[in-house]
Amino acid sequence: MKAIDSDIAASESPAVTKRRFHTRLILLLLAMGGAGAAVHLSSRAEAGEEKAPAPAGPPAGPAVTVSAVERRTLTDHRELLGRVEAVESVEIRPRVSGHIDEVKLVSGQIVEKGDVLFQIDPRWYKAQFDLATAAVEKAKVRIEITEKDSKRSQSLLGVKAISIEQADTRESLLAEARADLLAAQANLDTARLDLEHTEVRSPIKGRVSRALVTAGNLVSGVPGGGTLLTTVVSTGEAYVYADVDETTALTFEKLKRAGALPNENGKIPVDMQLSDEADYPHHGYIESANNRLDAGTGTLVYRMVFPNTDDKLVPGLFARVRLPVSAPQSTLLVSERAIGTDQSQKFVFTVGADNTVAYKSVKLGPVIDGKRVIRDGLQADERVIVNGLQRVRPGAVVTATL
16 A cells, blocks of 8 residues: 555655645544544543433423302392383473563472472463452452341341342342352462462472573463473482383292292392493382283383482483392302303313313303303302413313412
8 A cells, every 4th residue: 555655646746745645634633633522521421520401391281360160149130121210200381371581490400399490471460360359359348238238138027118029139149249259269269370370380309401492482371282391300219111021020920929039128129230330230129010911012011219319310211120030049150251152152161170171061141240150060169260261272281370
């Protein structure tokens, strides 16, 4: 081999020989460096300076928040749609005709019973009153005269100075005078009422609407055709009327007769909310039910009474009412956040003692105090996931916190 290399070197030029030498030198240095590194690593391993990392354990499950299923003793309810009405509502119409002299009401104010709302021109009615007063005085004078004639006729009849027919005539004139006084007195009473009715007063205490007729207008006081001036509705309490379907009405009446419904001082309580409210903040009672079922709609009208001290229950508003239809019973509730939807199916995820997730199909009831009633599908000792539903699947292991 050395002879062959000598022959190749002799036949090569000096430049080629130089490049070959450099290449062999580099390869030799690389071989020496690799051997040194191997020796170095081997010595460190023997000395125990480096150890291989321990294999990682299984990753922890996703973190979720759970809540225990709540148990309460509650009454089952049916939700009804009703309408608010005033306990008393009056259309103010004049009882006499005439021109409006003055409008004395302020729109929307609270008025007392007897407050003057409108003033009708009283001059004509004052004149009629004065005329009737004069007629009464005239009738009284006539009675005085006829009474004297009657007494005189009795004396004259005793001495036979007048005939019996003349005495009877004077007695008849006295009776006629007394009747005329009664008629004049009745006319005076009528004139007095007409004069009083020129002041249009509120018949109840309540909140008045705006004036529908302004001063200077002629209004009619004809019975059955009087001009509508304004309206007044009572305050303090309000009615809510609701239509109850036949099945619910039968169930309710059956429980009522059996004494199984909640009772507060002999009254069955109900709850109500307006369209902008939640959790049924108004509490009242059932006052009465209609005496017949509407055959056209198959419903029975119930009337309920609610306090209205803050005047929030404006007549005409829609209201949602909860009617009790069961005796108090044990009920399960969960947070609304725990409920998921799988197409048309409602479900919750429960977490067992081993932190394993389970899928539970549930049947829902109404919302009470922000929580959903669970009719079927859960037990009282179970825990449901309220935060993190999107991160879990049935059978997965989770890290659960309360």
